Amino acid sequence: MAYRSWLPSLWGEKESVESSFGDLRKRIDSLFDDFDRGFPALAGSFAVRSNVSETDKEICITAELPGVEQKDIDVSISGNRIFIKGEKMSEKDEKKEDKGREFHRIERSSGSFQRAMTLPFEIDAGSVKADFKNGVLTVTIPKPAEAVKETRKIEVK
Structure with missing residues (x-):
């Protein structure tokens, strides 16, 4: 060049x-x-795009993981932190496979990913549910009774 x-x-x-x-x-x-x-x-990794939403009783995290298989996803809890880790495997190395082909732009990525989020309460790992469908991971975390009690609506005048 x-x-x-x-x-x-x-x-x-x-x-x-x-x-x-x-x-x-x-x-x-x-x-x-x-x-x-x-x-x-x-x-050597890619960004995990995610949404975090909340109701009075739970927090829901959805993460887009296109091209990732369910077996390559790890969700773990430590105190008030949740970790989403995994790896997106490439079926073949396109650069090596296509001898003589000149790539002008490579946007598809593979590699490991990790996302950590801290919540304002201790997480009961036994009550957390995780579901993976169509490349989207959905993790539902119920709020503990103390966190639900502390939430109050304030009237705006």
């Missing part, structure tokens, strides 16, 4: 300043795209 400055040239090189700024913008946009994906190529 040839070296190319990220900064526009102002002293008469063949490129115009406009095209150089356009190229700089594309490179910066690409950097932010990588940041949003959690730098999968750099970390």
